[in-house]
Amino acid sequence: MNGDERAILERYLRSRGLKMTQARETVLTAFLGLESHVSADAIYEAAKRLDPGIGQATVFRTVKLLADAGLAREACRDDGARRYEHAYNHAHHDHLTCVECGAIVEFVDADIERAQEAVYRRYGFASSGHRLELYGLCPDCAPFDEP
Amino acid sequence: MNGDERAILERYLRSRGLKMTQARETVLTAFLGLESHVSADAIYEAAKRLDPGIGQATVFRTVKLLADAGLAREACRDDGARRYEHAYNHAHHDHLTCVECGAIVEFVDADIERAQEAVYRRYGFASSGHRLELYGLCPDCAPFDEP
DNA sequence: CCCGTATTGATGATGATTATCGATACGGCT
């Protein structure tokens, strides 16, 4: 399972004359060991646990490579920092976020996707992706329940 | 027309014990004179034309007040900088952006809005707003036309 | 094992936004 991602990264690097290095493998392992929606800095912290000598710049650079290789994807940039999520075996989805506690629900809605395609057609655009974030209050954070 | 916004800002400030000052009026006028999707820095440039002595920090502070007062709204933060658009008499809409030339189409799609409400209900969330950005190639930037 | 080249990590530079702070402008009150 885990080797899949490593192989994908290596193939990607090779195809561009880049090298599979110790540092890059460390960053990949660190990223794969974290759950969704992590900042580059969180990956840096995890990577330092695997190799205390790794540099922050290397992590930023490598995370970008992971994204180019299709292993990571920019999930959101809500606060100040970008957050990444796994992209391998993790299909496209949108996010429903609680503005109170930060809980995140990942969802895919066929009606929304379909309606978006209609918008593209209406304006003669060729689709190249979209970003949808729904904000609201989750059941736990709602002021009170309706009977 | 223009006095409306001034009155709204003044009422908002008054309700919080804040003051309607010369600088704030200058920023408001500068903002109203610009078209949609402007950065705080663009507003600063416009404000300097009205009052060369105005400070950048004041513009950042005031734009945030305009947003709180419901006169401005954060439209997107795609690159590095936030961009604002008029919010008074400018109802909610989403954006379709050309990744090649940057052209922006503002649209509202009833099907999408309806399907979003269904998602909120499905997960028991109370809606508090959303952000949808569609990316693609506009007709002018498409590689070639289909017959 | 060698060598040219890609990579690394420390550090300085960015750019956007925010915090600080002494000086100044508001505006309710007399």
Place this chain on the structure above:
DNA sequence: AGCCGTATCGATAATCATCATCAATACGGG
């Protein structure tokens, strides 16, 4: 109109995430 406590201003330093630079080092094909 003049006073005065407080909100605001503008200049400047500080953050924060991310990037660029660069000398030292690690890769990996031959």
